[in-house]
Amino acid sequence: MNDIAIDFSKVFQIQVFGITILEPSTVITSLMMTVVCIYAFFHLNKLGRAHRMYTQIQYFFLFMGIATAIGGVLGHGFLYVTGMRGKIPGWFASMIAVALFERAAIWHIKPLLAERSGKFLGWLNYVELAIFFVLTFITLNFVVVEIHAFYGLFLMLFFIELYVYKKKKDPGSKYIFIATLMGAVSAGFHALKFSFGPWFNYNDISHISMGLSIWYYYQGARHMVFYGAEREKIEEIKQEMDVE
Numbered sequence: 001m002n003d004i005a006i007d008f009s010k011v012f013q014i015q016v017f018g019i020t021i022l023e024p025s026t027v028i029t030s031l032m033m034t035v036v037c038i039y040a041f042f043h044l045n046k047l048g049r050a051h052r053m054y055t056q057i058q059y060f061f062l063f064m065g066i067a068t069a070i071g072g073v074l075g076h077g078f079l080y081v082t083g084m085r086g087k088i089p090g091w092f093a094s095m096i097a098v099a100l101f102e103r104a105a106i107w108h109i110k111p112l113l114a115e116r117s118g119k120f121l122g123w124l125n126y127v128e129l130a131i132f133f134v135l136t137f138i139t140l141n142f143v144v145v146e147i148h149a150f151y152g153l154f155l156m157l158f159f160i161e162l163y164v165y166k167k168k169k170d171p172g173s174k175y176i177f178i179a180t181l182m183g184a185v186s187a188g189f190h191a192l193k194f195s196f197g198p199w200f201n202y203n204d205i206s207h208i209s210m211g212l213s214i215w216y217y218y219q220g221a222r223h224m225v226f227y228g229a230e231r232e233k234i235e236e237i238k239q240e241m242d243v244e
Contacts, residue, residue, distance in 0.1 A: 029072075029208060031069060053104045057100070075087040088137065091142070107228075158180045172225065183210065
């Protein structure tokens with residue numbers, strides 16, 4: 001496994017009670033994303049929705065919260081202690097999060113597809129995650145994590161929701177489109193390495209727009225409608241109650 005030498009003397013850092021913290025603004029903006037994720041996780045839990053589509057979306061926010069917390073603290077703040085291996089737990093948690101939301105989207109579209117197509121997308125989700133796990137562990141390169149996020153959120157999730165919206169005008173899909181746009185803005189800042197200085201660099205700027213993206217994913221999760229048999233049963237019960 002590759003290990004990359006880093007000159008920490010060139011990394012912006014501060015001392016807090018004698019403890020060195022690298023890239024403090026990156027730590028703070030990462031934890032801001034964590035707060036949004038945890039808020040979304042608990043508020044979605046209050047809705048009490050049982051179907052796997054909803055629970056998988058909910059756990060997207062839990063794992064993304066874990067990823068941003070670990071990534072900010074170990075992957076940036078204390079990188080001089082953990083080395084590049086300290087980034088792996090956060091990277092893996094973020095890939096699990098992306099795969100969970102992707103899988104929820106597959107549940108969203110399944111009732112609108114042939115059975116074989118739905119099963120294929122389900123298996124593809126597992127295979128994709130396994131492949132990217134291995135590649136990330138071997139390369140220790142964040143680009144692999146970014147490619148996985150692009151595949152899961154920009155290709156699979158976005159185009160699945162686009163199809164669902166065309167078929168059903170799903171109210172949650174519109175928020176996911178906005179979230180995708182904000183994610184693209186975040187990726188753009190990161191790719192261009194646009195920075196105001198070492199104290200507020202491209203990581204921090206991209207974290208702000210990513211936090212907004214997570215917020216819109218939360219709104220999408222709140223408003224998404226499941227179109228499978230369970231919903232049909234609920235509608236039938238409601239109709240019977242109205243008749244009575």
